Amino acid sequence: GQNIDQPTEMTATEGAIVQINCTYQTSGFNGLFWYQQHAGEAPTFLSYNVLDGLEEKGRFSSFLSRSKGYSYLLLKELQMKDSASYLCAVMDSNYQLIWGAGTKLIIKP
């Protein structure tokens, strides 16, 4: 079957760096997405990786290793507004998205 694993919850301190991991087993691969979802709101797009390596976008970076079925989202200079759930999703060979359950990130002052 298809599976996406990510930690349920993480806690970090304002101003610090946090890495949220995602491992996947899917039928084919057409890219990996990270979305941010604040409590009670809709998910919003953060990043897309289809080739191995690091994609940097401001304070957020996303890494992909297709051979290991592994990705991480790196958040630097954490701010209180980064408190949210982070969803990892993989597009399979049928171009359907398989979603992880999300990682709830709690930022403490």
Add this chain to the structure above:
Amino acid sequence: NAGVTQTPKFQVLKTGQSMTLQCAQDMNHEYMSWYRQDPGMGLRLIHYSVGAGITDQGEVPNGYNVSRSTTEDFPLRLLSAAPSQTSVYFCASSYSYGSGANVLTFGAGSRLTVL
């Protein structure tokens, strides 16, 4: 530019009642979809559409119907509500289907409770 508009935001139903969740987008997106989000689980695809007149089932289609008569609208119908359908429902759209870099734009969500 409103993006994806979902109504209603909240709804309480009794078991056996029917209702329609409305979804409209103004971005001329080909692809539209309905997801449900439950605690501790990833988003699960209910139905999707790759263009007007074309719909297909996702992972959890039972108990739901959809239609796509126009590019803009993609309503989700609950035929006979059951407590298991208590969830948060999201409509999402993207420019096209069948390419990797297909970023979804989500509506604000509809929280449905079935008693």
